Amino acid sequence: MKLTSIVIALFLSAFSAGASAREPEEVAGRLFLKLTGTPLSLGDSRRQGMIDLVKAGKLEEAARIATADPAFFNLTIRHWGAPLTNRAESPAIGLNDATAMIIGLARDQKDFREILTGNFTYGSPEVALSPYNDQHYAQISDLNLAKVLTRVEPQNADLDEAAGILTSRAWGEAHLQAGTNRRAIEFTFRQFLCNPLQNMRDGTIPDTRVHRDVDRSPGGNSQTYLTTCRTCHAGMDALVGAYAYYRFDNTGPFGAGVLQASKVQRKYNQNGDVYPEGYVTTDDSWINLFTENQNKQLQWRGPLSGKGIKEFGRMIADSGAFSKCMVKRTYSQICHRDLETTESAVLDGLANRFEQSGYKLRELFEQVAVHPTCL
Numbered sequence: 559m560k561l562t563s564i565v566i567a568l569f570l571s572a573f574s575a576g577a578s579a580r581e582p583e584e585v586a587g588r589l590f591l592k593l594t595g596t597p598l599s600l601g602d603s604r605r606q607g608m609i610d611l612v613k614a615g616k617l618e619e620a621a622r623i624a625t626a627d628p629a630f631f632n633l634t635i636r637h638w639g640a641p642l643t644n645r646a647e648s649p650a651i652g653l654n655d656a657t658a659m660i661i662g663l664a665r666d667q668k669d670f671r672e673i674l675t676g677n678f679t680y681g682s683p684e685v686a687l688s689p690y691n692d693q694h695y696a697q698i699s700d701l702n703l704a705k706v707l708t709r710v711e712p713q714n715a716d717l718d719e720a721a722g723i724l725t726s727r728a729w730g731e732a733h734l735q736a737g738t739n740r741r742a743i744e745f746t747f748r749q750f751l752c753n754p755l756q757n758m759r760d761g762t763i764p765d766t767r768v769h770r771d772v773d774r775s776p777g778g779n780s781q782t783y784l785t786t787c788r789t790c791h792a793g794m795d796a797l798v799g800a801y802a803y804y805r806f807d808n809t810g811p812f813g814a815g816v817l818q819a820s821k822v823q824r825k826y827n828q829n830g831d832v833y834p835e836g837y838v839t840t841d842d843s844w845i846n847l848f849t850e851n852q853n854k855q856l857q858w859r860g861p862l863s864g865k866g867i868k869e870f871g872r873m874i875a876d877s878g879a880f881s882k883c884m885v886k887r888t889y890s891q892i893c894h895r896d897l898e899t900t901e902s903a904v905l906d907g908l909a910n911r912f913e914q915s916g917y918k919l920r921e922l923f924e925q926v927a928v929h930p931t932c933l
């Protein structure tokens with residue numbers, strides 16, 4: 559065979575494979591299944607409309623029909639959001655306030671950065687219990703959440719300052735209970751920047767904010783501190799001041815969940831005798847020192863220091879890494895594979911669209927579902 563005929567043969571086979579994969583009926587069915595987790599039956603009244611839109615090349619409008627289905631919120635968004643709200647990162651957990659917030663923001667087409675900054679929650683007025691009680695969510699867990707969830711403000715009357723999920727009951731139970739609140743910082747990176755602390759370690763960060771409870775010479779070896787402990791704690795301890803006034807309490811008459819005091823919680827300065835010269839927390843100020851070397855990729859944009867959890871949440875939500883992380887999570891779920899490192903143009907493109915759309919989670923799902931690399 560001559561080279562030209564090989565090329566033509568290849569072209570024809572690629573074309574016919576492409577054409578069969580792009581039958582409008584099949585595309586409509588795939589889009590619906592990807593976005594709702596449920597098949598589009600032949601008798602469904604929305605089917606022809608979706609097929610016509612696909613034929614007309616209006617894939618995004620076809621996807622919009624799918625995301626109007628309650629299953630998009632009740633199954634797809636819920637399954638996407640639940641792992642962000644618990645320590646085991648399990649999607650198979652009962653409904654909680656944090657997952658309800660994610661579903662609510664998606665349904666109401668709010669700026670999804672509110673998930674780290676907003677003073678709101680979502681619950682159902684049909685349940686007598688306050689939305690700040692886990693029993694509230696047990697009672698509505700099996701209902702049509704796309705319908706029953708109602709926005710409630712403020713998030714929690716006991717808090718002076720709320721920051722979306724970061725002050726939710728579920729998050730507090732997972733990360734602010736006992737301990738030193740450091741885990742809440744670690745999991746913010748993990749869940750919202752898709753960046754485990756392990757990847758952020760940097761031995762060049764000044765250790766002026768490392769707390770007194772961290773041994774500077776573990777096992778009598780100061781090198782261990784310098785090469786190991788410091789690489790995480792120098793950056794993390796400088797940020798954990800954001801949570802200095804918060805703790806989680808599930809016991810006693812005031813067992814209301816996340817509690818906020820007007821002074822630094824005792825746990826911040828516990829075990830001060832380990833290294834008395836270490837940093838003493840006196841207020842809720844924080845400073846972001848994870849800004850050099852590999853952490854430049856996080857694309858920090860706003861102020862790199864502040865006070866309290868809301869300003870911290872704002873910094874995370876405004877970063878480039880936040881938008882990319884939301885894309886990566888959505889892509890993995892909808893397209894059943896992770897974006898490859900070689901696909902950075904796809905990632906950047908979808909992240910830019912997400913930001914230009916005003917951070918609308920529903921639109922992000924639609925954009926991902928219709929993306930040629932996914933469909």
Ligand code: HEC
Nearest residue numbers: 737738740741744755756771772773776783786787790791
């Ligand atoms: C990979 C990052 C990382 C490294 C390296 C690291 N830590 Fe930590 N450390 C953390 C995180 C995250 C927490 C919070 C853990 C939690 O509460 O679940 C923590 C918590 C602590 C605490 C508080 C424990 C408590 O709850 O009272 C101490 C003390 C501590 N680390 C000391 C050290 C020492 C000493 C070293 C070096 C031998 C070290 N860390 C190395 C990330 C790190």
